[in-house]
Amino acid sequence: MKARATPHKGGDRQRLLVIDPAGDAIVERTVGALPQLLRAGDRVVVNDAATMPASLAVRAASRDARLELRFAGPPTHGRWPAVLMGPGDWHTDTDRREPPPVLLVGDALAIEGGGRLEVVAVDPYAPRLLEVAFDRDQAQAWALLLRHGRPVQYAYLDRDVELAEVQTSYAGRPWSVEMPSAGRPLTIATLLALRAAGIGVSRLTHAAGLSATGDASLDRRLPLPERYALPQTTVDEIARSRDAGGRIVAVGTSVVRALEGNARAHGGRLRAGEFVTDHRLGPGVTLLQVDGVLSGVHEPGSSHHALLSAFAPATLLERAHAYALSHELAIHEFGDSTLVLRGAAEPVVRSLSAAA
Numbered sequence: 001m002k003a004r005a006t007p008h009k010g011g012d013r014q015r016l017l018v019i020d021p022a023g024d025a026i027v028e029r030t031v032g033a034l035p036q037l038l039r040a041g042d043r044v045v046v047n048d049a050a051t052m053p054a055s056l057a058v059r060a061a062s063r064d065a066r067l068e069l070r071f072a073g074p075p076t077h078g079r080w081p082a083v084l085m086g087p088g089d090w091h092t093d094t095d096r097r098e099p100p101p102v103l104l105v106g107d108a109l110a111i112e113g114g115g116r117l118e119v120v121a122v123d124p125y126a127p128r129l130l131e132v133a134f135d136r137d138q139a140q141a142w143a144l145l146l147r148h149g150r151p152v153q154y155a156y157l158d159r160d161v162e163l164a165e166v167q168t169s170y171a172g173r174p175w176s177v178e179m180p181s182a183g184r185p186l187t188i189a190t191l192l193a194l195r196a197a198g199i200g201v202s203r204l205t206h207a208a209g210l211s212a213t214g215d216a217s218l219d220r221r222l223p224l225p226e227r228y229a230l231p232q233t234t235v236d237e238i239a240r241s242r243d244a245g246g247r248i249v250a251v252g253t254s255v256v257r258a259l260e261g262n263a264r265a266h267g268g269r270l271r272a273g274e275f276v277t278d279h280r281l282g283p284g285v286t287l288l289q290v291d292g293v294l295s296g297v298h299e300p301g302s303s304h305h306a307l308l309s310a311f312a313p314a315t316l317l318e319r320a321h322a323y324a325l326s327h328e329l330a331i332h333e334f335g336d337s338t339l340v341l342r343g344a345a346e347p348v349v350r351s352l353s354a355a356a
Contacts, residue, residue, distance in 0.1 A: 010185030015329055015336040017297060019320045020345035021312040026320050027348045028327065031185040031337055032193075034294075037344050040198030041246035043238060044191075044294075047180040047254045048203045050171035053149030053163050054178070057089070057112040060101055067100055069109060069117070069132070070152050073207045073227060074175045078138060079120055079131045081224075083213045093155045094212045102127045113148040126218040142174075152178050152210065156332055175227065176208040181333045182252030182295045200241055202234040206254040211333070225278040228258040232272035238289065239270070247291040249341060253307050256281060256290050263288040283309040292341025297324050297331045311340040 012032030019026055029037065038044070054071040065087040072081040086098035103109075109117040109132065121131035134141035151166045166179040169188050191201050206228040213219055238248055238259075250256045261279030262270050268288050281287075287310060298305040300321055308317055320338070323329075329336040 010337070011187055012185075012190060014185040017320060017324060017329060017336065017338045018344050018348070019308075019312055019316060019338060019340045020343060021316060021340070022342035023345050024316060025345035025348075026316070026323055027345050028323075029348065032190065034190065034339070035193045035197040035199065036347050037339065037341075038194070038197070038199050038249065039247070039343075041241060041244050042249060043200035043202060043241040043246055044194055044249045044251060045202045045204065045234065045238070045255050045259065045290075046168070046170060046183050046186070046251045047176075047206045047208065047258075048168070048170050048172040049175040049180055049205045049207060049254075050168075050173060051151060051163065051166045051176045051179045052174045053145055053151055055090075055150045055152045056145070056148060058109040058117065059112065060103065061108050061110070065101075066112070067109075070210060070213075071177050072129070072210050072224060073177060075138065075141075076227075078133055078141075080117075080133065082130050082132050083210060083218070084128045084130055085214055090153045090157070091155060094214045095216075097214050099214070100128050103130065111144065111148055115144045115148070126213075126215055126221070128213065128215055129218060129224075154212070154333070157334075170203070172203075173205055175205055176254075178208055178211055179333065180206070180208045180252050180254050182255075182293075182337070184334070185337060186251065200237055200246070202237045204231065204234055204255060204258055205229045206258045208252075208254045223253075223257070223280075225276050226254070226257065227274070227276050228254075228262075229274045230258060230262055230270065230272050235270045235272045242289075247341065247343075248289060249292045249294060249339075250290045251294045253293070253295060253304050256293055256307060256310075259289045260287060281307045281310040283314065285310045287311070292339065292344065295338050295340070296333065297321075297329050297336050297338050299331060308338070308340055 014031045016029050016031050056069045058069045068085040070083045084100040086100045103119050107119045116135040117132040123129035151161050153161045168183040207226050261277030
């Protein structure tokens with residue numbers, strides 16, 4: 001299946017594969033049909049994190065090779081989590097790039113264009129996973145990053161991506177190092193249409209991390225622990241919707257991880273605040289807060305696909321993937337969309353029955 005070459009925004013006309021475990025059904029609609037696929041009283045929760053220019057070209061002292069540093073999240077007390085990549089850039093497939101040099105605490109990385117980073121921590125099991133600190137205060141560090149950083153991207157794209165192309169329509173704080181891409185097709189018009197249909201829209205901020213590192217052992221640890229902020233207003237809105245029988249639909253795996261990780265950490269209930277989650281979802285995991293997910297179309301074996309198995313049986317997901325392949329849905333970060341939700345196909349079945 002041919003992947004799209006550019007990260008178009010999608011919008012209302014983006015293809016949407018609807019997977020309904022209650023009806024054992026798979027139907028295709030568009031993202032613009034979401035207000036009709038959901039019910040009044042349901043609530044959609046989005047991740048409003050903006051995408052950082054999280055890729056920097058750097059050089060290690062006494063080495064001539066041009067390396068790439070990919071930040072793995074926003075800074076905490078001036079320390080930035082990061083993954084060091086080998087020589088080259090995104091044009092080469094991540095898994096085929098040469099490994100980076102092994103750095104030690106105290107080593108320096110010169111930023112192309114000016115500036116310097118110091119290695120302040122090295123993971124003992126994955127030496128390319130670092131913590132680094134800029135040689136200036138945080139305001140100046142952000143200014144440097146905005147001036148010289150680029151969005152993280154992968155070899156299936158055929159050109160450099162601009163930062164504006166990897167932002168959702170409702171992006172706020174720059175916390176994500178890769179785009180929370182499930183929300184990419186959601187326009188302000190779509191969100192207003194959801195609200196007009198009696199469907200609530202709430203937000204949280206989750207620092208979506210890297211999806212690949214080039215190190216197989218480190219990739220198996222993905223997603224790494226990620227920071228998120230859950231507002232009290234969102235906690236209250238979700239509680240009201242659930243009490244009234246509404247379904248909670250997470251836009252993206254980052255929202256699922258935040259809500260489910262939060263609930264497990266607080267006795268099954270949500271608590272507002274800023275936290276870190278290392279929660280993972282997969283087959284057989286009981287969902288405490290989230291009923292469905294809007295996501296991309298994911299390959300079996302990926303961590304995102306494993307998360308979908310918490311919402312639907314493997315046999316149904318296998319059928320859905322076969323449909324996606326045979327009908328040429330785009331399967332990657334900037335591809336088409338999937339909605340996995342019990343009862344989501346009922347409006348389609350009703351309309352088809354009425355037409356017959």
